[in-house]
Amino acid sequence: MKFCSECAHPVQYEIPEGDNRERAVCTSCGTIHYTNPRIVAGTLPVYDGQILLCKRAIEPRKGFWTLPAGFMENGESLEQGAARETLEEAGIHVTCGQLLSSISVPHISQVHVFFLSEMATSDHAEKTSESLEVKLFKFDDIPWDDIAFPTVKQTLEHYLNDLKAGQIQTRVFDIQFKDRLRTK
Amino acid sequence: MKFCSECAHPVQYEIPEGDNRERAVCTSCGTIHYTNPRIVAGTLPVYDGQILLCKRAIEPRKGFWTLPAGFMENGESLEQGAARETLEEAGIHVTCGQLLSSISVPHISQVHVFFLSEMATSDHAEKTSESLEVKLFKFDDIPWDDIAFPTVKQTLEHYLNDLKAGQIQTRVFDIQFKDRLRTK
Numbered sequence: 001m002k003f004c005s006e007c008a009h010p011v012q013y014e015i016p017e018g019d020n021r022e023r024a025v026c027t028s029c030g031t032i033h034y035t036n037p038r039i040v041a042g043t044l045p046v047y048d049g050q051i052l053l054c055k056r057a058i059e060p061r062k063g064f065w066t067l068p069a070g071f072m073e074n075g076e077s078l079e080q081g082a083a084r085e086t087l088e089e090a091g092i093h094v095t096c097g098q099l100l101s102s103i104s105v106p107h108i109s110q111v112h113v114f115f116l117s118e119m120a121t122s123d124h125a126e127k128t129s130e131s132l133e134v135k136l137f138k139f140d141d142i143p144w145d146d147i148a149f150p151t152v153k154q155t156l157e158h159y160l161n162d163l164k165a166g167q168i169q170t171r172v173f174d175i176q177f178k179d180r181l182r183t184k
Numbered sequence: 185m186k187f188c189s190e191c192a193h194p195v196q197y198e199i200p201e202g203d204n205r206e207r208a209v210c211t212s213c214g215t216i217h218y219t220n221p222r223i224v225a226g227t228l229p230v231y232d233g234q235i236l237l238c239k240r241a242i243e244p245r246k247g248f249w250t251l252p253a254g255f256m257e258n259g260e261s262l263e264q265g266a267a268r269e270t271l272e273e274a275g276i277h278v279t280c281g282q283l284l285s286s287i288s289v290p291h292i293s294q295v296h297v298f299f300l301s302e303m304a305t306s307d308h309a310e311k312t313s314e315s316l317e318v319k320l321f322k323f324d325d326i327p328w329d330d331i332a333f334p335t336v337k338q339t340l341e342h343y344l345n346d347l348k349a350g351q352i353q354t355r356v357f358d359i360q361f362k363d364r365l366r367t368k
């Protein structure tokens with residue numbers, strides 16, 4: 001941020017009085033511009049022993065497989081955001097069930113949340129503007145080496161482990177910079 | 185937002201190509217300015233059958249009681265944000281335990297999360313710059329009529345009910361505009 005979005009005057013980075021962090025402050029109108037972490041909301045759609053994944057059509061990680069998810073928008077709930085993204089990326093209408101994971105990713109200032117969603121039928125889009133391919137994978141066929149993001153990989157791993165153990169749990173944890181997946 | 189924070193040109197509200205929502209778009213440099221929901225992270229600090237609450241020193245809801253909580257900052261995890269706010273508002277160092285609640289508040293574009301935190305001792309600040317008073321309340325003495333926010337009230341209610349039932353659960357739900365608490 002270089003200019004005040006309220007008055008167009010250049011901003012200065014300084015710690016406002018009573019605060020303890022540097023903010024973009026307008027030296028003309030006094031507006032303090034805060035930036036905060038963003039939420040990525042998505043689902044883990046399941047149907048008859050299969051999990052739906054989307055092959056990303058856009059960067060980052062184009063061509064890699066992901067659970068349908070995206071940035072939560074103003075005015076919606078976590079579940080509404082997750083369901084909207086699932087419709088946009090996979091072409092399916094879902095209802096969100098249990099919260100599977102809430103994962104802080106501090107080095108990119110994001111929190112990723114995924115809900116379990118039981119698909120009513122096996123129907124889904126073949127592809128969408130955001131997905132090169134949409135596909136149901138049997139548990140044994142999940143393309144582990146081609147998963148787009150660590151939050152997706154760990155959500156899938158926890159879900160499958162919990163399923164074996166007989167109890168689906170809500171996982172709350174962090175992913176650090178060192179845990180990021182490398183492009184092959 | 186009236187001006188582009190990158191080039192100071194006036195922004196226009198329109199739906200960018202490939203999008204389905206109105207955004208502030210700079211007609212000069214082309215920057216699209218997104219705004220997204222913010223996360224409020226906090227704790228429910230407990231010590232020996234008592235819950236710590238803070239009387240708010242600042243608006244909104246000045247003079248009402250709240251659990252220590254505030255806006256999550258870039259670069260931190262949910263737990264780090266919750267612990268930092270607890271230190272700032274109540275003067276105690278806590279470790280976050282179980283996630284108690286994750287509550288979407290769509291009409292103000294916020295998500296509130298609260299973690300259970302067991303206090304090591306009963307020590308806490310008498311007051312802080314953000315709290316007129318900090319106090320441990322026995323369960324029966326919680327000032328239900330003077331709680332600042334519905335997310336705080338419902339987190340407290342769920343916790344106490346779960347405690348009676350013998351199992352603390354993670355609650356994921358929404359609070360709508362109609363559920364807001366009215367100033368007396």
